[in-house]
Amino acid sequence: MSAPMALSVRGLSKNFGAISVAKSIDVDLEAGARVGLIGPNGAGKTTFVNLLTGFIRPDAGEISLGGERIEGLKAEERVRRGLARTHQINTLLTEENARDNVAIAIAEREKFAWRMMRCKPQWRQCLEEAQARLEAIGAGAIGDRRVSLLPYGQQRLLEIAIGLALKPRVLLLDEPAAGIPSSETHLIHEALDRLPADIAILIIEHDMDVIFRFAKEIIVLFQGAVLMRGAPADIAADPQVRAVYLGRTVV
Amino acid sequence: MSAPTPKPTSPLGEMTGPGRFSLVGHALPWLVIAAFYFLVDDYLGLGTQVMIWVLFALSLDLALGYAGIVTLGHAAFYGLGAYAAGIFSIHVSQDPILGHFFAIGVTALFGLLSGALILHTTGVTFLMLTLVIVSIMFEIGNQARGLTGGDDGLQGIRLDPIFGVFDFDLWGHTAYIYTAVVLFIWFVIAWRLVHSPFGRSLDGIRQNARRMRAIGTPVWWRLLAIYTISAAMAGSAGALSAHATKFVGLSVLSLLTSGVVTVMLILGGTRRLYGAFIGAAIYYIVQEWTAQISPYFWEFVVGIMLIATVLFLDGGLMELGDRGARLLGGRRRAGGGE
C-alpha cells in the first residue's frame, strides 16, 4: 500500500425493500482517474452516487476518501472533505443567475456562508472566482443570466462548474450529457477535456461517444452489481456486456 | 428578462439580493411612521398595533419568505413573547426593557428547541407539526389560569418608565415611539441578515435544498438558526403588544393569529422586507373601512384581496411598486435578478 486511493469503496450494499440496488460494490479511484460507469436504466448508477455522497444511507459497506473513512459522515461533511457530484437532472438555484450559483458554492467552500454580515470584499472575490470558473468551462457568457432562462446544455455546464468550484479531489458526474441536443454535445466534450488532471473522476453516461472518448477504464453495473470492469476496448468487445447493454443502446 | 448581456456588465461585488431599494424607497416607510406620529395623534394606538404586526410579519418573512419554512405556527412565538413579557412584569420586574429581553430570550430558546424537534421534516408534515405546537401552546395558555389568566386574558401588567424616564402615557406616545424604535432595530438586523452570505444560503435552501446539500451546506443547522432568530423576532413583537396594551388576550396564541400574519405577508409580498409593512398597513386600513359596513364583508374583502394578489401579483403588493418603477424606466433589478 503506497499512497491511499482518492476514493475506495468496499462491499457497498443497499436494498430498497425487496430490490437490491447495490450488491456489495467494490470500486477504487486513484488520483486523476478517469473511470466510466455504465449500465442499463435502473442498474443502480445514480443510487451508487447517492450512496457515495451521503444522500442515501447504505445498508453495509465502507467508503474511504483519501484514506479517511467517510461512510458515517453527513453529505455536507463529505463535500467538505473533497467529494463532489453533479446531478442527472439539473439541480440548480433557478432564480439566481449562473454566476451566483457558483459563487454561493464558493462561499460555502470558503466557510463564510455562516456570516450574517454583508462581507462585500469576500463576496466580490467569490463572484470573481465564479466568473473565472465559468470561463474556464467555456460558459463565461452566461454569468449574468438567470438559470431558469438558460438553455438546457448551458445548465448542464453550470452543474459541472459548481462541482469544480468545490475544489474536489473526487468528482462524480451523473450523466453530464443527458438530455442535451446533439448540436450541443460538443460543449460537454470540451468541458470534460478541460477537467483538471489531478481530480479523480467517475463519469456515468449512456452516450457511448462520451464514455469512450473520456474514460480510461469502464465499470459495467447490472442490477446493482459490478458485471465487469476493464479497458474500454475490452468492454466494447465483451459479448456479455453487449448482451445486457451495448447491444441495445449503442448506435 | 429580455436581452441577456453576453458579458458581465453589472459590477461584481454587488450583493444583489432580492429587491434592492433606492434611497427614497428606503426612507418612505420610516417617514410615514414619523409623519403619522405628528399628524394622526388620535390614532397612535392603531399605528402602534400596525407596527407590531409589521414586526411579526417581518419575522415570518425571514422564515417563510427567505428560508421557505412553511409554517402556520408563528403565533406560538408571538403569544409566548406576549405572555413572557406580561408575566415578567407582574411577577419579576416592571422594567420594560428587561422584560422585553426576557421575552426575546424565552422565545428564542423555544424556537431553538421546537425547531430542533421538527425541522428535520418538510412540507405538509412540518406544517402539521407547527399546527400541533401552536394548538398545544393555546391549550396551555388556556389551562394555566393562575399564570396566564386563561380566557380572561392576562391583566395587571404595570410598567416602569423606559430607562426610568419615558413613562407609558395614556395617549400612547411612548408606546408608539418605543415600538417604532424596536421595529427599526429589527429591520436593520433583518436587512443585514438577508443580504449576508448566510441570507443567500437560506434563499438557496428555499430554491433547492438538494443543491445546497450538494455544495456542502449544513441545511438543518442553517434552518434552525433562522428559525430561532425568526422566533425571537416574533416574540419581540408579542412583547411589544403586551407592553403597549398592558394586556395579553388568549387569542395571541390562536391559529387565527398565525393566519392573519400570513395573509399580511403574502398580501404585501414575501422576500422584500417592506412587503411586511405594506401588507400589515393595508390589512388594517381595509379592515377599518369594511368593518364599518359589515364584519362578514370584511372577511369577504380579505379573501378577494388575497386571491387577487396571489393570482396577479407574484410578489405581493410590493410588485406594484416594482412594475411602476419599471414603467418609469428605472430598471432596478440586475439582468439576473428577475
Ligand SMILES: Nc1ncnc2c1ncn2[C@@H]1O[C@H](COP(=O)(O)OP(=O)(O)OP(=O)(O)O)[C@@H](O)[C@H]1O
Ligand atoms: N428512493 C428510492 N426508493 C425506491 N427505489 C428506488 C429509489 N431510488 C431508486 N430506486 C430504484 O432503484 C433502481 C436503481 O435506480 P437508479 O436511479 O440508481 O438507476 P440508474 O442506473 O441511475 O438508471 P438511469 O440510467 O435510468 O439513470 C431503480 O429500479 C429505481 O426504481
Ligand SMILES: [Mg+2]
Ligand atoms: Mg441515473
